[in-house]
Amino acid sequence: MNYLDVLSTKPDMLSPGISTCGGCAMEIALRRVLQIAGPNTVFSIPPGCAAGAGTMGWNFTNGVRIPVHISLLPNMGSMMTGVSQMYQRRGREEVNIIAFAGDGASADCGFQALSGAAERGERMLYICYDNEGYMNTGFQRSSTTTMGSLTSTTPAGSVTHGKAQAQKQLAFIMAMHRVEYVATLSPAYMKDFVDKVEKGLAASKRGFAFLHVYTPCPTGWHFAQDMAIQVARAGVKANITPLFEVEGGVWRQTVKNSRPIPVAEYAKLMKKYEGIDEETLARWQKSVDADADTLARLTK
Amino acid sequence: MKALAITGNISAALGCSLARPDLIAAYPITPQSSVVEHLALLIAEGKLDSRIVHVESEHSAMSVLSGASLAGGRTFTATSSQGLALMYEPYFRVSTLRLPVIMPIACREMTSPSSIWCGQQDAMSVREAGWIQVYVENNQEILDMVIQGYKLAEDPDILLPMNICYDGFYLSHLVERVELPEQSQVDSFLPPFKQYDAKLDPDDPMAVDPLTEGSILMQYRMSHLAAMKRALTRVEEIDREYAQVFGRSYGGLVEGYRMEDAEIALVTIGSMTGTAREAIDQARSNGVRAGLVKVRFMRPFPAEALRNILAGVKAWAVVDRSVSFGWNCGPLFVETEAAICGSDLARNSSYFSAIGGLGGTDITLDLLLGLLKKVTGNKRQNGKMETVWLDENFLGRVE
Structure with missing residues (x-):
């Protein structure tokens, strides 16, 4: 089915009234993932924006039409392992097992459980929505926060200014677990997005599938509410969030980027990098170029 | 019926196997490791039909069980000490989600200082996390309580997870005679797990x-506490049902030994109880009217049963294998004292806390005989006395 048909015909599984910030890219990702997966799904979200926005619900009401559980922050990979194993034991392999966790719950606090589930080849679709920090608790730094970013724990000061380190490349690391499927996704490239969610769901019936979705955050990154898609596209153009997939050990860049824009141009779109100095910009560009070079070699 | 000579860990594994679990997840830690090693072997040899997940930590072990239990499975893991501490987050979550997980704890000291040996500090320290906790005396009781544990935990009026706590090395690695029930007997005693909600x-x-x-959360807590209260009755009923099928009874919440006309008593918990029985016998043969109270359940705490069984005793001591850091005594003593608060027993007897057996040290027959001597000397006094340490200088101090 054409991706537009998928998105226009399959029912929305998420309440129209959840309380994300205006212009949130995570909401786009969440809504599309659940729409593609459909009702025969068990779904879990750890504490974070996706859970806090009302998806999990309040008292006796909730925001999705499918069974949902809020895992602990560090245990998404292992908690869903238990669910997945039981569905296999009961012969209900057709049920989608989907984890939807932020970068903190995936790359930091929950990395051990994620890595363990991936290494064991547990059958699930694990989606990391990456807004590059702890946005739900007030925009603190995480290991996927990019270099130079201003966050509430890496603020602008006279001694230090923004995050000093480059971001952790989670999708690269997950690919080295030799899982069934790994891909990076952007809400700015919806055909690519839908293809990868469908592939990920199919792969999750054979083993572990990991999707890394870049979800720019207007509130935390300080850009206008109508700009999330523009920022997401610029991230891909600047090679900060390249779109690729790894299947059966074969790496493939799914959206080519032959003439990348400088990271400085991307940085201008938001106040997250306000006051970034030339030296940091140069270091950041160098690190992005090095990762792009690694990816080019892997996808050759 | 088959009798085997096995360690406490193998006994826990065989109890689990007889209960036909859907899923086992565990991470190695001394002195628990051979529980899951044995279960892995049973699965590898086709003798047990269960899934087993070799997780990367205890935090994940308990997390896997929470997911599997929410998906309707009967689940099992085992741990000790630092592993229990690491899993505290999902441990608390499992009880408050009312998931009937069964987890033996091969009890071990908490670090620091570094120690791998016996102590009940690990299990005692999590007694406020909402789990049912039974502390057992020997390897037969481990197996029997794993099976009884599922019956109790999965009861629709209870729905709480349960720890079977046994002393590390003293039971986990000690070989004893254990009677193995027939599978058909266990199947008729223990129906398959039925999921109700969550x-x-x-x-x-x-x-x-x-x-x-908050107002709804309070309802959850009230319901949890009410289930704990119902468990006080169900423990006794299940003990009797088990005795009818398997011929073994443990007395339910607490077991009295030679308590009928006892003037002095020791209150014990765990494997030290075996030695204490011998100490009581020797004291009795010397004309001392001594008795023993074995506390089996820490959660729910058997306050009424303890008040009843200790009523009329003139002097007694509670022996703990762990400490309560804020009270200068052991946790079983703290709770026993709370249980007797305001009773005639509190007014008309003398009592104290004895702490021993930490870090794998032995609670020897001599120590318990010395302790009985000290308790006997308090017969004409009333109220709480100084805490006593059963250390290497204790016997010298008693003389």
């Missing part, structure tokens, strides 16, 4: 654990 199933979709306001 489930993850697309055929019956629900949100498990939405953000919950």
Whole structure:
């Protein structure tokens, strides 16, 4: 089915009234993932924006039409392992097992459980929505926060200014677990997005599938509410969030980027990098170029 | 019926196997490791039909069980000490989600200082996390309580997870005679796990654990405490049902030994009880009217049963294998004292806390005989006395 048909015909599984910030890219990702997966799904979200926005619900009401559980922050990979194993034991392999966790719950606090589930080849679709920090608790730094970013724990000061380190490349690391499927996704490239969610769901019936979705955050990154898609596209153009997939050990860049824009141009779109100095910009560009070079070699 | 010579860990594994679990997940830690090693072997040899997940930590072990239990499975893990500490976050979650997970704890000291040996500090320290906790005396009781544990935990009026706590090395690695029940007997005693609520199933979709306001959360806590209270009765009933099928009874919440006309008593918990029985016998043969109270359940705490069985005793001591850091005594003593508060027993007897057996040290027959001597000397006094340490200088101090 054409991706537009998928998105226009399959029912929305998420309440129209959840309380994300205006212009949130995570909401786009969440809504599309659940729409593609459909009702025969068990779904879990750890504490974070996706859970806090009302998806999990309040008292006796909730925001999705499918069974949902809020895992602990560090245990998404292992908690869903238990669910997945039981569905296999009961012969209900057709049920989608989907984890939807932020970068903190995936790359930091929950990395051990994620890595363990991936290494064991547990059958699930694990989606990391990456807004590059702890946005739900007030925009603190995480290991996927990019270099130079201003966050509430890496603020602008006279001694230090923004995050000093480059971001952790989670999708690269997950690919080295030799899982069934790994891909990076952007809400700015919806055909690519839908293809990868469908592939990920199919792969999750054979083993572990990991999707890394870049979800720019207007509130935390300080850009206008109508700009999330523009920022997401610029991230891909600047090679900060390249779109690729790894299947059966074969790496493939799914959206080519032959003439990348400088990271400085991307940085201008938001106040997250306000006051970034030339030296940091140069270091950041160098690190992005090095990762792009690694990816080019892997996808050759 | 078959009798085997096995360690406490193998006994726990065989009890689990007889209960036909759907899923086992565990991480190695001394002195628990051979529980899951043996279960892995049973699965590898086709003798047990269960899934086993070799997780990367205890935090994940308990997390896997929470997911599997929410998906309707009967689950099992085992741990000790630092592993229990690491899993504290999902440990608490499992009880408050009312998931009937069974987890033996091969009890071990908490670090620091570094120690791998016996002590009940690990299990005692998590007694406020909402689990049922039974402390057992020997390897037969381990197996029997794993089987009884599922019956109790999965009871629709209870729905609480349960620890079977046994002393590390003293039981985990000690070989004893254990009678192995027939599978058919266990099958008739223990029906398959039936899920009631808190489930993850697309055929019956629900949100498990939405953000919950305080007035509803209070209802959850009241319901949890009410289930604990019902467990006080169910423990006794299940003990009797078990005796009818398998011929073994442990007395339910507490067991009295030679307590009928006792003037002095020791209150014990765990494997030290075996030695204490011998000490009581020797004291009795010397004309001392001594008795023993073995506390089996720490959660729910058998306050009424303890008040009843100790009524009329003139002097007694509670022996703990762990400490309560704020009270200068052991945790079983703290709770026993709370249980007798305001009773005639509190007014008309003398009592104290004895702490021993930490870090794998032995609670020897001599130590317990010395302790009985000290308790006997308090017969004409009333009220709480100084805490006593059963260390290497204790016997010298008693003389």
